Amino acid sequence: MQKSTGSNNQDVKQKNRMLVLKLIATNKGISRVDIAKMTGLSKMTIGNIVTELIEENLVTEKILSTNQCASNNYGRKPIMLILSPTSPCICGMLIKRELCQIILGDLSGTILEQINYQYTTLENNEALINMLIQGFNTLKERTCRPISAISIASLGPLNSPAGIILNPPYFYGIENFPIVSIIEELTGLPAFLVNDANAGALAEKLYGIGKDIPNFTYLHIMNGIGAGLVLKDSLYNGDSGQSGEIGHTSINFAGPQCACGNKGCLDLYANVDNMRRKIYDLSPFYPQSPLNKIKSPTWCDIIDCANNKDTLAIIAIEEFCSYVSYALINTLNLLNIATLIVGYDSSLKGFIIEDIIKNKLSHTLLSADYENISVIHSQFNGNAPLIGSIAFVADKIFSLTLPLLK
Structure with missing residues (x-):
């Protein structure tokens, strides 16, 4: 009741x-x-x-x-x-597989200070904590403004209410890690944990394109693929903060086993490694492609070449978007959502990802015949989850579930 x-x-x-x-x-x-x-x-x-x-x-x-x-x-x-330039700020943290970012931001979502730590492995849980605390202490020394709280946006799966990183695939063996309680003990500040894609969705809702859109899906393309859901103007976080794990929904029930335990997950098909293999296999047919001059093209290399109309890059992106659209169709049909905001890193202006996904959805979504499908590029590019770490605390302050320190 x-x-x-x-x-x-x-x-x-x-x-x-x-x-x-x-x-x-x-x-x-x-x-x-x-x-x-x-x-x-x-x-x-x-x-x-x-x-x-x-x-x-x-x-x-x-x-x-x-x-x-x-x-x-x-x-x-x-x-x-x-x-006010003396108003309280928020410490945001974003945990990726090879990068941690720690920022100070204000209630407007503006990043005031930022520190990045790149790594290729983590020896243990303590190594991750030491990195985050070192960044926090460095930023704390740079400001005279009070810090209201800390928000950690992380790859999942997570148990957000309990503040636990559960068992992210390929994350150096880190699992069942109570990161929030440890951060609170070391800093003396309230801390929160949120899935990175959910953080991105909240950034769009509070500060971005989604301000006036009551229902939308935020699709984040990073090392993996995640989705955040905004329903009736509020972030849908699920019972334990695991909503939106679209990368671990199956698009091939007879496919290979995923590290998550499922078979044929989207992440096994829509990834940079597969795009590189596609480019390598087809490169003899497109000798003029600039991708042939790059030994191991990155996501940004492929996206930028595709936005510059390189055929080889477009073929790789087309296949990637096909896999993504299979998962999106299930999600959007289930929820009847007509707006998709897509966030990812790119160096050049262009919307080839959005254009291809929209074309595929417009031919397959149940609502496509009577409802206009919008596929929009995030105004934050790939930074929405980082800004979303600030938005997660700001939203709690605005809704009076967290006091504002003065």
Whole structure:
């Protein structure tokens, strides 16, 4: 039975306060008038809340210069509200198979400081913790701003509520690792764990293209393939934070055994190694392809060549997208979602991945005949999970499930 909770005037005041702070943070410059229009709150209420936020050094005012104004009409210059440069920040951490990134960011999702650690192996759990704590301590020394919390976005599978990294395939033997409790003990700050693709989805919802889209799937292409789901304007995290493990859904029930225990998983087919083999096998037929000059082409090499209309690269990408679309069709048909946001690293502008996936989905999704399918490139490229580590804590602060340190 669902519990009902009442509210009092103080609850309403706090909700309104966080709503105003969220609009200021996520719009990165907004006027009092616009806040009143967007919230339906009275100008007096907005004025009182903003005054409090300014007094607490959470928000500050910025007067637009003449050339920043939308019009050249004479009169009072608009005053925009932005986060204070002394407002609290958040430490975000992103764990990949060969890279850890540690950042400080503010409630607007802006990265203020960043440290990267590359590695090819991890001796044990302690080596991972030492890396993360070293990065945290270095960044902490660089700021005078209070740090509200730490958020760890990681490859999965995870048990997010328990703060445990379970058993990610090919992750140096790390499993059943209670990373959150250890980080909290070493830093004295609240810490949280979230699947990397779910973090990417939340970054898009809070700060990116998904702001005004109530339902969408975020597809993240990194070392593996993950998906994050936003349903009815909220991140769907599942019972234990394992939602969106699309890379470990089967696209071939008679396929090879995956490290996860399943057979024919998407990750076994849609990966850079398979793309390299495809390129090597076909390279004699495309001697002019720039990929022939690269001994071991990376994901970015292949994507950039494909966006430059290289035929060999396009063939490899086409096969990759075919495998991805098999898994996406099952997911999108099940949930009836018509918007897909795709995040990945690339050096050049181009949307060949999105164009190919959209073409394949438009011919196979049940809803394609009566609903427009949107496949959009993430405005964060491949950085959405990193920014999402900030968004995960920010969302808790805005929803009053985590106090904002001052």
